[in-house]
Amino acid sequence: MHTFYKGAPDVVVLPTSAAETAAVVRLCRQARVPVVPRGSGTGLIGGAMAPRGGVMVAMTRMNRILEVDLPNRCATVEPGLINLWLSDATRAHGYFFAPDPSSQMVSSIGGNASTNAGGPHCLKYGITVNHVLGLQMATGAGELVWVGGKAHDRPGYDLPGVMVGAEGTFGVVTAVMVRLFHVPEGVKTLLASFSSIEDASETVSAIIADGIIPAALEMLDEAMVRAIEEGIHAGYPKGASAVLLIELDGPRAEIEAQARRIEEICRAHLALELRVSQNDAERALLWKGRKEAAGVIGRLTPNWLLQDAVVPRSRLPEIMREMLAISARHRLVFANVFHAGDGNLHPIICYDDRVPGELERAKQANEALMHACLAMGGSVTGEHGVGLDKAEKLPYQFAAADLNFMARLRRVFDPDTLMNPGKLLPDHPACAEGFRPAAALPGGSWV
Amino acid sequence: MVVSVQAARGALAEIVGSAHVVSEPAALEGLAVDGATPRWAARPGSVEEMSRLLALASSERWSVVPRGSGSCLDLGAPPARVDLLLDCRRLDAIVEHTPADMVASVGAGLSLAALGAALGRHRQRFPVDPVGGASRSVGGVLATGASGPLRFRYGQARDLLLGVRFVQADGSITWGGSKVVKSVTGYDVPKLLAGSLGTLGVIAEATLRLHPMPPASGSWLLSFRTPGAAAAFVGAMLDSTLQPERLVVANAGALRAAARPAAPAAVAVSVGSIAEAVRSQGSELVRMGREHGAMVSDVPEDVWLELGAALAGPVRLKLSGEPARLCHWLAEVERLAGEASVPVSALGDAGSGVLWLSLGRAAADGGWLAGAVGTLREALSGEGGNLVVERAPRSLKDHLDVWGPIQADSLAIMKRIKREFDPTGILNSGRFVGGA
Ligand SMILES: Cc1cc2nc3c(=O)[nH]c(=O)nc-3n(C[C@H](O)[C@H](O)[C@H](O)COP(=O)(O)OP(=O)(O)OC[C@H]3O[C@@H](n4cnc5c(N)ncnc54)[C@H](O)[C@@H]3O)c2cc1C
Ligand SMILES: Cc1cc2nc3c(=O)[nH]c(=O)nc-3n(C[C@H](O)[C@H](O)[C@H](O)COP(=O)(O)OP(=O)(O)OC[C@H]3O[C@@H](n4cnc5c(N)ncnc54)[C@H](O)[C@@H]3O)c2cc1C
Numbered sequence: 067m068h069t070f071y072k073g074a075p076d077v078v079v080l081p082t083s084a085a086e087t088a089a090v091v092r093l094c095r096q097a098r099v100p101v102v103p104r105g106s107g108t109g110l111i112g113g114a115m116a117p118r119g120g121v122m123v124a125m126t127r128m129n130r131i132l133e134v135d136l137p138n139r140c141a142t143v144e145p146g147l148i149n150l151w152l153s154d155a156t157r158a159h160g161y162f163f164a165p166d167p168s169s170q171m172v173s174s175i176g177g178n179a180s181t182n183a184g185g186p187h188c189l190k191y192g193i194t195v196n197h198v199l200g201l202q203m204a205t206g207a208g209e210l211v212w213v214g215g216k217a218h219d220r221p222g223y224d225l226p227g228v229m230v231g232a233e234g235t236f237g238v239v240t241a242v243m244v245r246l247f248h249v250p251e252g253v254k255t256l257l258a259s260f261s262s263i264e265d266a267s268e269t270v271s272a273i274i275a276d277g278i279i280p281a282a283l284e285m286l287d288e289a290m291v292r293a294i295e296e297g298i299h300a301g302y303p304k305g306a307s308a309v310l311l312i313e314l315d316g317p318r319a320e321i322e323a324q325a326r327r328i329e330e331i332c333r334a335h336l337a338l339e340l341r342v343s344q345n346d347a348e349r350a351l352l353w354k355g356r357k358e359a360a361g362v363i364g365r366l367t368p369n370w371l372l373q374d375a376v377v378p379r380s381r382l383p384e385i386m387r388e389m390l391a392i393s394a395r396h397r398l399v400f401a402n403v404f405h406a407g408d409g410n411l412h413p414i415i416c417y418d419d420r421v422p423g424e425l426e427r428a429k430q431a432n433e434a435l436m437h438a439c440l441a442m443g444g445s446v447t448g449e450h451g452v453g454l455d456k457a458e459k460l461p462y463q464f465a466a467a468d469l470n471f472m473a474r475l476r477r478v479f480d481p482d483t484l485m486n487p488g489k490l491l492p493d494h495p496a497c498a499e500g501f502r503p504a505a506a507l508p509g510g511s512w513v
Numbered sequence: 514m515v516v517s518v519q520a521a522r523g524a525l526a527e528i529v530g531s532a533h534v535v536s537e538p539a540a541l542e543g544l545a546v547d548g549a550t551p552r553w554a555a556r557p558g559s560v561e562e563m564s565r566l567l568a569l570a571s572s573e574r575w576s577v578v579p580r581g582s583g584s585c586l587d588l589g590a591p592p593a594r595v596d597l598l599l600d601c602r603r604l605d606a607i608v609e610h611t612p613a614d615m616v617a618s619v620g621a622g623l624s625l626a627a628l629g630a631a632l633g634r635h636r637q638r639f640p641v642d643p644v645g646g647a648s649r650s651v652g653g654v655l656a657t658g659a660s661g662p663l664r665f666r667y668g669q670a671r672d673l674l675l676g677v678r679f680v681q682a683d684g685s686i687t688w689g690g691s692k693v694v695k696s697v698t699g700y701d702v703p704k705l706l707a708g709s710l711g712t713l714g715v716i717a718e719a720t721l722r723l724h725p726m727p728p729a730s731g732s733w734l735l736s737f738r739t740p741g742a743a744a745a746f747v748g749a750m751l752d753s754t755l756q757p758e759r760l761v762v763a764n765a766g767a768l769r770a771a772a773r774p775a776a777p778a779a780v781a782v783s784v785g786s787i788a789e790a791v792r793s794q795g796s797e798l799v800r801m802g803r804e805h806g807a808m809v810s811d812v813p814e815d816v817w818l819e820l821g822a823a824l825a826g827p828v829r830l831k832l833s834g835e836p837a838r839l840c841h842w843l844a845e846v847e848r849l850a851g852e853a854s855v856p857v858s859a860l861g862d863a864g865s866g867v868l869w870l871s872l873g874r875a876a877a878d879g880g881w882l883a884g885a886v887g888t889l890r891e892a893l894s895g896e897g898g899n900l901v902v903e904r905a906p907r908s909l910k911d912h913l914d915v916w917g918p919i920q921a922d923s924l925a926i927m928k929r930i931k932r933e934f935d936p937t938g939i940l941n942s943g944r945f946v947g948g949a
Pocket of ligand 1: 102103104105106107108109110112113114125145166167168169172173174175176177178179180181182183184185186233234235237238239240360449450453486489
C-alpha cells in the first residue's frame, strides 16, 4: 500500500443527502477550492487523498438502501453503502450484487462505481460498469444529475458508462442504481497446487482455451501460500510453488461436467494435489486463505507496494518468469495473489523502509514490472484505478491525442478542474489546454 | 479552401486514389442517406487516409456520414445535407486475434459474417447478433449500439468493446480503452463511442471481447394460449437458476411472419453449454413450460433468423421500459395497433425489457403513427422509459421526433460532449438526440 503519500484536506464534510452534497460542491466551486470525494478509503491508488488540500466529501453517512426492486432485478443505494450489505439484504430472495472486490466487506458501492472495481468473480460476471444501470452525481459543473435508470436502453450517449470509473474527477456520486443477479443453482470450488508457477499459468490458459469461463480463477504463489499458512492455517498444500483456486457456478449439470474437465486439465499440467469442495463449508475453507491474504501480508514485510497491471492472459507464464528476474535484480521478495483468469497481476513488493534505499528499489522494481506488462500489450491498471499513484503513467499507454480526448471529456463534467485534481490525468501538455488550477482553501475559512 | 467540385474530387482522390472516390450523380443517388444524396463518397483504405479525409472535411465544413454496410443509414433524424459519405468497408482486416486471449482487433468495415467465420475456426464468437442478419459491419453495429437475442446472456455491444481506434472530427486519430479483457486505465472512452452513431468520431478499429462457442446448444419454442401465460412463464424463468443464452418473447404477428404455428404469444429460448447441461436445462425448461400450459417444441437454430426476419417491415420501433413490464408494453402496443388494424410483429428481450416492433404497411401509410408514438411515449415517461423510431418512411419521419424526449439534465451533458468533440458539427450532425 502506498503509505508514503501524504496530504490532508483542510476540511472534511459528511453530507447526509444528495442535495447537501450538491450544495457543498457548488460552494467549493464558487470558492474555487478542490473537492475530494471519499467512500470507505480502501482505494489503493491515493485516489481519496487531498494532496492539494481542499474539502473532502466523505460519503459514509449516506449508506442506505433506497430501493430493492426484485421484479426489475435492481436496487438503488446511497454511495456509502458497503458492497456486501447489498448482497446480504437480497440473498434471502435469491439475489446478489455480483461485483465483489476483495475489499467488499468494507468498500463502498459509490467507491466501487467510481473506481469501476473488479474482483475475483468479474471474470464471469463483468466489472462494476456492467452492473450499473444509472447514477446520480453532483458534477463539478454545479449540476445534480440522474443519468440512466431502469430502462436498459436509452437514446443518446452512454453517460453512466463514462461516469463509472471517473474516480471522483467528474463529481461526487450521490446514488447508484445497480443490477441484481439471481444466485446460481450450484457452486463448486477446486484447489490445485503446482510445483512451478509456469505449470499453474499454463493451466489457466488451458482452462480458458477449453472454452470454460470459470466464475473465478485466482492464483497464489509460494511466498503468499507460506504467509497464509503461517498466519491463518487455511490448510493450503505446503511446499507448493503455486496454488490455483478455481470456482465454477451455474446449473449443476454444467459445473459438474466442467469440474471433471478442469481436473483432467490440471492433471495434464502436473498438478501436485487437487481438492474439490463437496459442500459450502469446504468451499469456504478453500477460499479462506485467498480472502484473508491481505491480512497476512504483515507477516511478510513491514512495508509493501502493490502493482495492479494487466497482461494478455496468454502471456502469464512469460510475465511470471519476468517477475522472478525483476525481483532477483532488485533483491526484493515479491508475493503474488491475483486474478489470473483476467491476466490482472497483483504482485506485492515487500520492502522495509528502515533499510536505506529499499523503498527506492521497490519503486524501481514496481516500475520495471509495469513496463514489462505494457510491453506485452497489457494495461497500466486492471481494477484499482489510476488515482494519484499512476496518473503520470498514463502516457506510457496513451498518445497525446488520447490524453487530450480524456482531458476534454473531463472538462465537460468539471470545467474548472476542481474535482479531485491531480488524480487520473497526468500533468501532461496534452491535458493542460485550458487547465486552471484550483485555489487552496484560505486559512480560517469555514464551510 | 477547395473551391470547385472538380477540385474537391481531386483532393479526395489524392487521399484515397481516384478508384475510391465516387462522384458520378447516378452512383451517388444509390448511396442516398434517408433521402439526402451525398456530393461525394470516399473509401479510405487505412486509418491514416480516414484521418486525412476528416481533416479535409473539417476544414471545408463538409457534413460527413460514416457508412458501414448501409443497412441502417436512415437511423436517426434525416440529414439536412450530406457532403461526404465516408465508406468504411475497405477497413475489413482482422488486425489481431490471439485465440488464447479471446480478444480480437478488427477493422470497422469487417462484416459480422466474416468475423464469425474467422472466429468460428477457433470455436469462438463475438456474441452480438442483431436481428436482420450478419452482413452488418462491426463499426455500424458498434456505432448504433445494436443488439440481438444473445444480449440476454452476453450483454450489449458496449459490454464487449474493450478498445476503439477512431478518428475525431478534426482528423485526429485517437485510441480509447485497452487490448486486454480487464483495464480501468483512464476514462472508459469505448463506452462513449458505442452507440454514439458516429457523432463523436468515425470508428476505424475495434478490440472486441470474445466468448467460447458452446460445444452444444438447443433451441425451444413455447407457445401459450394467452399473453399472460407467456408473461408468467418468463417471470418463472427469470426467477429460476436456469441460464439460457437467449430468452425472447414473440407475439402472434412475429410467429406468423416467421411461418411458425399460430399462437397468441410464444417464448423462444436457447441454451448453450456442454451437451449434458443442454439436455438437463432443456428438460427443466420444457417441464416449466408445460406447467405454465405451453405447447413446447424443440426447434432448429434457424428459428432465430426466422424470428429476426419478422422485424423487416417498413416501420420499426424500439421500446425500452422497466424490464418487468415487457409484456405489459407488448399488450399496450397490440391494443393500439389492433384498434387501427395495423399488423404488428414484436420481439422482446426478457432480460433487458427491450421490445422491437415492426409495424405493417398500414402504419406507414396513415397519420396514425405519430399519434401512437406520442401515446406510448407519454405512458412510458412515468417509468423513465422511451421509444425510438428506428425506421419509417421519410415522409413520416419529417413529422416525428425519432428519438423522443430526453431527460433535460442528461441532454445538457450530451450537448456539451458533442460541442466539445465536434465543435463545427460535421459528423452525422442534427441526426442524433436533441439535434446533436
Ligand atoms: C484488502 C483490499 C482488497 C482489495 N481488492 C480489490 C479488488 O479485488 N478489486 C478492486 O477493484 N479493488 C480492490 N481493492 C481496492 C478498493 O477496495 C476499491 O478500489 C474500492 O472500489 C474503493 O472503494 P472505497 O469506497 O474504499 O473508495 P475510496 O478508497 O474512498 O475512493 C476510491 C476512489 O473513488 C473516489 N470516490 C469514492 N467514493 C466516491 C463517490 N461517492 N463519488 C465520487 N468519487 C468517489 C475517490 O475520490 C477515489 O478516487 C482492494 C483494497 C483492499 C484494501
Ligand atoms: C431488418 C433489420 C433489423 C434490425 N434489427 C435490429 C435489432 O433488432 N436490434 C438492433 O439493435 N438493431 C437492429 N438493426 C440495426 C442494425 O443491425 C444495426 O444498426 C447495424 O448493425 C448497422 O450496421 P451497418 O454496418 O449496416 O451500418 P450503417 O447502416 O452503414 O450505419 C449505421 C449508422 O452507424 C454509423 N456508422 C457506420 N459505420 C460507422 C463507423 N465506422 N464509425 C462511426 N459511425 C459509423 C452511420 O453513420 C449510421 O448512422 C436492424 C437492421 C435491419 C436492417
